[in-house]
Amino acid sequence: xxxxxxxxxxxxxxxxxxxxxxxxxxxxxxxxxxxxxxxxxxxxxxxxxxxxxxxxxxxxxxxxxxxxxxxxxxxxxxxxxxxxxxxxxxxxxxxxxxxxxxxxxxxxxxxxxxxxxxxxxxxxxxxxxxxxxxxxxxxxxxxxxxxxxxxxxxxxxxxxxxxxxxxxxxxxxxxxxxxxxxxxxxxxxxxxxxxxxxxxxxxxxxxxxxxxxxxxxxxxxxxxxxxxxxxxxxxxxxxxxxxxxxxxxxxxxxxxxxxxxxxxxxxxxxxxxxxxxxxxxxxxxxxxxxxxxxxxxxxxxxxx
Amino acid sequence: xxxxxxxxxxxxxxxxxxxxxxxxxxxxxxxxxxxxxxxxxxxxxxxxxxxxxxxxxxxxxxxxxxxxxxxxxxxxxxxxxxxxxxxxxxxxxxxxxxxxxxxxxxxxxxxxxxxxxxxxxxxxxxxxxxxxxxxxxxxxxxxxxxxxxxxxxxxxxxxxxxxxxxxxxxxxxxxxxxxxxxxxxxxxxxxxxxxxxxxxxxxxxxxxxxxxxxxxxxxxxxxxxxxxxxxxxxxxxxxxxxxxxxxxxxxxxxxxxxxxxxxxxxxxxxxxxxxxxxxxxxxxxxxxxxxxxxxxxxxxxxxxxxxxxxxxxxxxxxxxxxxxxx
Numbered sequence: 001x002x003x004x005x006x007x008x009x010x011x012x013x014x015x016x017x018x019x020x021x022x023x024x025x026x027x028x029x030x031x032x033x034x035x036x037x038x039x040x041x042x043x044x045x046x047x048x049x050x051x052x053x054x055x056x057x058x059x060x061x062x063x064x065x066x067x068x069x070x071x072x073x074x075x076x077x078x079x080x081x082x083x084x085x086x087x088x089x090x091x092x093x094x095x096x097x098x099x100x101x102x103x104x105x106x107x108x109x110x111x112x113x114x115x116x117x118x119x120x121x122x123x124x125x126x127x128x129x130x131x132x133x134x135x136x137x138x139x140x141x142x143x144x145x146x147x148x149x150x151x152x153x154x155x156x157x158x159x160x161x162x163x164x165x166x167x168x169x170x171x172x173x174x175x176x177x178x179x180x181x182x183x184x185x186x187x188x189x190x191x192x193x194x195x196x197x198x199x200x201x202x203x204x205x206x207x208x209x210x211x212x213x214x215x216x217x218x219x220x221x222x223x224x225x226x227x228x229x230x231x232x233x234x235x236x237x238x239x240x241x242x243x244x245x246x247x248x249x250x251x252x253x254x255x256x257x258x259x260x261x262x263x264x265x266x267x268x269x270x271x272x273x274x275x276x277x278x279x280x281x282x283x284x285x286x287x288x289x290x291x292x293x294x295x296x297x298x299x300x301x302x303x304x
Numbered sequence: 305x306x307x308x309x310x311x312x313x314x315x316x317x318x319x320x321x322x323x324x325x326x327x328x329x330x331x332x333x334x335x336x337x338x339x340x341x342x343x344x345x346x347x348x349x350x351x352x353x354x355x356x357x358x359x360x361x362x363x364x365x366x367x368x369x370x371x372x373x374x375x376x377x378x379x380x381x382x383x384x385x386x387x388x389x390x391x392x393x394x395x396x397x398x399x400x401x402x403x404x405x406x407x408x409x410x411x412x413x414x415x416x417x418x419x420x421x422x423x424x425x426x427x428x429x430x431x432x433x434x435x436x437x438x439x440x441x442x443x444x445x446x447x448x449x450x451x452x453x454x455x456x457x458x459x460x461x462x463x464x465x466x467x468x469x470x471x472x473x474x475x476x477x478x479x480x481x482x483x484x485x486x487x488x489x490x491x492x493x494x495x496x497x498x499x500x501x502x503x504x505x506x507x508x509x510x511x512x513x514x515x516x517x518x519x520x521x522x523x524x525x526x527x528x529x530x531x532x533x534x535x536x537x538x539x540x541x542x543x544x545x546x547x548x549x550x551x552x553x554x555x556x557x558x559x560x561x562x563x564x565x566x567x568x569x570x571x572x573x574x575x576x577x578x579x580x581x582x583x584x585x586x587x588x589x590x591x592x593x594x595x596x597x598x599x600x601x602x603x604x605x606x607x608x609x610x611x612x613x614x615x616x617x618x619x620x621x622x623x624x625x626x627x628x629x630x
Contacts, residue, residue: 002572027459028416195412198372199472203426203479204399213425217416 032221035297042293045286052283056102065093067100068251076269085275089265097253098275104254105235105283108168112234113227115173120180121216121223127181128188129211139185146178154237158246165248168241172234180226187219221298228291232284239280255280313348313483313515314369319378321361321368325590336589338364340539341378343616348482351509351516353530353547355523355562357586361539362519363407366485369517370402371395382483400430403476407488409468413460419446419471420456426478445474450504466497470504477508483515491520498522502529523566527551532622535559538597539589541616545623555625557602558582596628604629 026034036042060067065083071091079086085094127138145153157171191197192215200210216223241247242256255276262272321339339361346352356362368375371387379386387398406412413422424442427433433441443453449470460468469489476484486505490498506529508514520526526533527547534544535558543556554560561580568574582601587593593600599609608628616626 003570195406195408196414198367199404199406199412199475200414200425201372202370202399202402202404203475204396204429205425209429213417214414218414220416 032294032297036293039293039296041289042297045289045293048282048286049290052102052286053106055099056106059099060096060103063093063096063099065096067092067097067253069093076265078269079271086269086271088261088272094258094272094275097258098255098279100253101255101258101276102279102283104165104248104252105238105280108172108234108238109231109287111169112172112176112230115176116180116227116230117223118177119173120177120226121184121219123177124181124184125188125211125216125219128185129192129207129215131189131192135185139182142178142181145175150175151237151240154241155244155246158241163241163246163249165252168238168247172237176230176234179230180223183222183226184216184219187222188215191215191218225291225295225298228287228294232287232291235287236280236284311348312345313350313382314517315345315379315381316365316369317343317379317381319343319365319368319380320376321364321373322376334590337539337592338589339368340592342536342539342541343378344534344541344544346483346515346517348515349509349513350532351518351530353526353533354517354519354536355521355526355533356536357521359586359589360536361589362521362536363487365536366404366487366517366519370399370404370485372404396430400479401482402485403479403481403483404485404487405469405472405476405489408492409465409472410492412472413468415460417459418456419451419458419460419463422460422471423456423474423478426475430479432479441478445478446471448477448508449474450500464497465493466501469493469497469501473501473505473508477512480512481514483517486516486518486520488520489518490525491522498525505529523563535562538586538592540597540613541624541626542598543623543625544616545625549623553623555619555623555630556598556627557604557629558598596626 036046069092071087074087074091075089077083077087077091083093083095085098088094088097123138123142127135153175154171157174158167161167161170188211197210197214200214205214238247238254239256239259242254243260245260247256248254258276259273259280262269262276266273319339319342320337323336323338325334325336342361342365344352354362354365364373367373369380369387371380375388380388382398382402385398387395390398413419417425420439420442423445424433424438427438427441439456442456446453446455451467451470451474455463455467460471463471469492473489489505490501493501502525505516509516516529518526518529530547532544532546533550535542535550535556537558543550543554543559545553550559551563554563561582564578564580568577580603583603584601587597587600593610595608595610595612596602596605596614599605602609606629612628614626614628616624618624619630
């Protein structure tokens, strides 16, 4: 069969029609939130963290006792309606002191995440984006810092600059951004070859703009997961330092110092160790569950 | 569609782009010659098609021209200036005039930005429009490429491949460019969508007086859209001619083989079509053969082909070919 031009007739060109999109627009974050809500452990963790935040903020205000008020006539009292968690060797209300410890632990968490976010993300972002020699030098510095065991670092620094809450912040600031810098660098390295980054270069975006508007927003998932998992580690480090006497000093109370003080009377009054230890455990569990849940919710490779 | 103007908009002279690929097993530094001594020019309003197999350096040529890569050697003269001589500040106004449409519509749009922000970003960078004016300009651009303004608040993943490619085109048009490198803009699209996008690109060219460098491997599509066609093989130009001339009278053995592979949409002629099947594979660009780099697969290769590399010579009236035998 032969086809000739006469057998065909041109169809009138229809006006450019554009399809409407009916589905409501869901952003990446809405999608992630939807997935996170399906994870009961992560939601329990999130609820506990919010509960703890509220308690740490308002608890000490409402409590009739202060963390440093001593009552020497009322020492070593077990848990009762008057003192929920009992009193310690100086007659201080343990519940108030645990709440106060929560303040310190959460502030440590906030500092750790800020350090992670500011130093870690920018350091890793610059190293990954610039690449080449700059990347080499920057990452070797990270490797050297990483090579020294974490706790050794922290203890050495604490010995040099002395104990105290502010000093704990400083120490965390020096070492806590290392894993974040590595993760961000790895992500940026793989993302910077994407065509949308080339497109941004083509339209004349500056490096700063490409990093802040294109690369880092696309790394947010791993950044948040790393941050959530770094917080419990920081809280635990503080508790550990306080426990061995390098943390906050008396009469301030952190969970670590509370546990340390409780040791001397462990056999006669075990509840003194139980409450701060339970607080540490529950908080670490909560953050870890939330972190795991966020990893599943934010990681695109887990997407169905 | 052949433009009457003959003003040269872009001139590429002896462009070379080598990539270092680290050391080989014996510790010798290796260099991948992605583009090796390529010269051509594009007139204002013209479409130059560029074809060749995967990995022959087409995309590298396109990306080097808009200076996504710095060239190893050679010049790209755009509006009278060699773009490799310009510093960061001087390149910015040039960047506005040269844009690129990317191959993969799924990778070329930032998934965390709304379509409005993607299309509006060039406006922000050059401070072309703000606030309401920016919104109107974005809507205008979206309508120009056949989308509508409701799409501005959507995210790229909500669109189909063809629609995404339209968004990429709208972004390229936002800065009112004169020259657009189209890097296989349709090869990732469904066949039914390809024609739509191509037609739109042709309309836009007419409306805005655009000049295209159209990189592709679909020969019939290239013939349809291009005024002139350049054929690349292993980092070099082997033939350059006006579209019909190239199709009717291919001179280079490689072009002949390439064209013989195009199916003809007429069963009677198609039955008689004889394919020239090339022997072997494309040699590695890490270790290209000396002399003419096509000689390892050329059926007509003679001694001289192994000795020196043929230069691109003008045979007649704008038909250029790089072969010793012609």
